[in-house]
Amino acid sequence: MIDLSHLRGKTIAVLGLGKSGLASVKALINAGAIVWAWDDNPDGRGLLEPLGLAPINLAQCDWSEPDMLVISPGIPSTFPTPHPAAEKARRAGTPIICDVELLCTALPDVPSLAITGTNGKSTTTALTAHILDRAGIKTQAGGNLGYPALGFDPATVDDCLVLELSSYQLELLRDASFDASALLNITPDHLDRHGGMDGYIGAKRLIFARNKGPKWAIISVDDDICARMAEELAREGGRRVIEVSVHKPAPHGIYVDNGWLIDDLSGAQTRIMDLVTVSHMPGIHNWQNIAFAYALCRARGVDATRIIDGIMTFPGLAHRQERLGDVNGVTFVNDSKATNAEATAKALSAYRDIYWILGGKPKEGGIAGLDVFYPQIKKAYLIGAAADAFADSLGDDLPWQKCETLDLATKAAFADAKSAGLDNPVILLSPACASFDQFKSFEARGDAFRDLYTQLAKAAQEPA
Numbered sequence: 001m002i003d004l005s006h007l008r009g010k011t012i013a014v015l016g017l018g019k020s021g022l023a024s025v026k027a028l029i030n031a032g033a034i035v036w037a038w039d040d041n042p043d044g045r046g047l048l049e050p051l052g053l054a055p056i057n058l059a060q061c062d063w064s065e066p067d068m069l070v071i072s073p074g075i076p077s078t079f080p081t082p083h084p085a086a087e088k089a090r091r092a093g094t095p096i097i098c099d100v101e102l103l104c105t106a107l108p109d110v111p112s113l114a115i116t117g118t119n120g121k122s123t124t125t126a127l128t129a130h131i132l133d134r135a136g137i138k139t140q141a142g143g144n145l146g147y148p149a150l151g152f153d154p155a156t157v158d159d160c161l162v163l164e165l166s167s168y169q170l171e172l173l174r175d176a177s178f179d180a181s182a183l184l185n186i187t188p189d190h191l192d193r194h195g196g197m198d199g200y201i202g203a204k205r206l207i208f209a210r211n212k213g214p215k216w217a218i219i220s221v222d223d224d225i226c227a228r229m230a231e232e233l234a235r236e237g238g239r240r241v242i243e244v245s246v247h248k249p250a251p252h253g254i255y256v257d258n259g260w261l262i263d264d265l266s267g268a269q270t271r272i273m274d275l276v277t278v279s280h281m282p283g284i285h286n287w288q289n290i291a292f293a294y295a296l297c298r299a300r301g302v303d304a305t306r307i308i309d310g311i312m313t314f315p316g317l318a319h320r321q322e323r324l325g326d327v328n329g330v331t332f333v334n335d336s337k338a339t340n341a342e343a344t345a346k347a348l349s350a351y352r353d354i355y356w357i358l359g360g361k362p363k364e365g366g367i368a369g370l371d372v373f374y375p376q377i378k379k380a381y382l383i384g385a386a387a388d389a390f391a392d393s394l395g396d397d398l399p400w401q402k403c404e405t406l407d408l409a410t411k412a413a414f415a416d417a418k419s420a421g422l423d424n425p426v427i428l429l430s431p432a433c434a435s436f437d438q439f440k441s442f443e444a445r446g447d448a449f450r451d452l453y454t455q456l457a458k459a460a461q462e463p464a
Helices: 019-031 084-091 099-106 121-134 197-208 224-236 284-299 304-312 341-348 370-376 387-394 406-419 442-461
Strands: 011-015 034-038 068-071 112-116 139-143 160-164 180-183 216-220 240-245 254-257 260-263 270-274 322-327 330-334 354-359 377-383 400-404 426-429
Touching: 011 019, 011 084, 019 034, 019 068, 019 099, 068 084, 099 160, 112 121, 112 197, 112 284, 121 139, 121 160, 121 284, 121 304, 180 197, 180 284, 197 224, 216 224, 216 284, 224 240, 240 284, 254 284, 260 284, 270 304, 284 304, 284 341, 322 442, 330 406, 330 442, 341 354, 341 370, 354 387, 354 406, 370 377, 377 387, 377 406, 387 400, 400 406, 406 426, 406 442, 426 442
Parallel strands: 011 034, 011 068, 112 160, 112 180, 139 160, 180 216, 216 240, 240 254, 330 426, 354 377, 354 426, 377 400
Antiparallel strands: 254 260, 260 270, 322 330
8 A cells, every 4th residue: 555644644535435536545544644535425435434434525514624635536626517525625725636646746756657648548558567567677557547546555666657647637636747658649538527628638738747857758749739749848848758650750759660660769760560460459559559658668768679578468458459259250359448439440440341339328429430441341230329320320321230239239240240251250349439328337338248259159169
């Protein structure tokens, strides 16, 4: 558990008792802080009793007492409407932070790598941590991905923290700084939480806010927003700005040329590896993830040979183009994490002869822009609340079938793919939607798809 003893005797309010909030409460209790905790959900508040705490309604308490508010990033503190507790804390002049701020300020001398972006940050975070582990560096990864920040173990200057940071978390940092920060891409997302696109861009830019001195600012130049930001960072000075591209040369940066990963950090344009051979990470979007992980590990001092080993042994992440296996010559790919069209485009670009399962709770923009991939898709299977709207969007451009539920869609897609006589058809769950109409999370949706695959695989093995 992270040592927060510098907060001993301080009154710390914690709002939201999910995974990160509960870890914060435990670490603060262990540090000897006075903890005021609250969750709007009674089940969340019930988690306090075993810890010896009674809940305190932070929307009704005296805000002259708490020294800070640690808020779960999923709870709005500004847009579209701030939580009443956050609003009262702000009016009282109480700092509002998240658990990542506490982690970084508690371990200022431990090397840290921070990663953000609209898409790809989880894969890049996990890949970076895997490479560092393989290179013999004790590494802990978390933040927005999986492990809560204050659930980390104590660390030393020989170790490394790899942190995936959402735009919500970045807005809640005050003093945290990182040895290398990476921004993969920016496309519209979470606009309601940031008051529009400018607010979202501003939140992402905060990953570089305290990245000064000899530290690295690693940034894509493949989208216009990030390219402009890279120019601004270079003009400001005080950082080593490393440009990354999968489409064009990036002088003194990291880039991809005809499928080869190129290291030009020293101006030598060194060929590192043929990315086509990384068959477990297909697609240009994964080439970008690899390029960023390479740059981050170089920032931590890992040599190219060890980085290549880490890339080639990376097992991948669940629900992110997760290849489940083959049944009767049909490949099943679980991309449940693709909750918007931009993420789904990455998966559609990586395969041919696709039987595409999509739908759920729709996001703004729907599936606009995905028509360029229709020639690669044999048929679409529509589920959830978005089914009618997606059927209208597809029209006559693509064969489609309304299936209502994931199990019906999977069985229909398998029957069609199995009978099509194609060499390598792919059943791709890449919903381009949130999961909350039928599942509690994208993980639950992906797990259900995996279970369906397992059932079909088992049935295929049974004697006729």
